[in-house]
Amino acid sequence: MKHTLIHLNTSPYSSLACKEGLDLALVLATFEQPVDLCLSGAALALLSDAQQPTAEHGKNLHKLLAGLEFYDIENVYIEKNHSWLNSTTSWQGVTPLDSTEWQTMFSQYQQVFRF
Template sequence: MKHIVVISQQAPYAQQSLKEALDLLLIFAAIDQEVTWLIEGDAVFALAAEQQPKLLGQKDFTKALKMLELYDIDSLYVCAESLTDRGMDDSALILDVKTALTQDKQALLAKATQVVVL
């Protein structure tokens, strides 16, 4: 079994990269791969409550994030520095994620068989 780390760095509605990351996670989990999702940079905005993507003409994919639990994907990490830089903290996030410091991210990457950055 491979351990795949998917890293999201792009803002949630600027491109489709977060939706693509979510799709990848679900596909990898469906074929019994161990998957971890690391959310950093502007991608942390995808976890903020009270989003209104319809104002941008976008479909709200945050409901699909609940699918992660159905696929037993529980290795979800958010970069602590990215949250702080954007004036956020983990108490305001829509998912239960672990915060990752730099050394935590390095440990995740060291365990990975494959890393996908979107």
């Protein structure tokens, strides 16, 4: 069984990439495949609590985060020191990594898919 990392790097509302990356993570977990998530770049906006997307924006993907634990997706990594990410207004389930940990993380998985 391969351990998979899904790396989200695109804005949750500028395209379907973020949603379809999350869909793949949920399917992998449904099939009992070990899967972790990591977020960088514009995908970090997914963590912000204050989201009220309209139908034109797309589904509220932030709401999916609370359900990840029910799929046994326990590790959601971000890189430390994103000053605009206020700890009181963003999702608390992430594990921040320093730069060295972040860089070594990618080589710890058998496969990494980017969205």
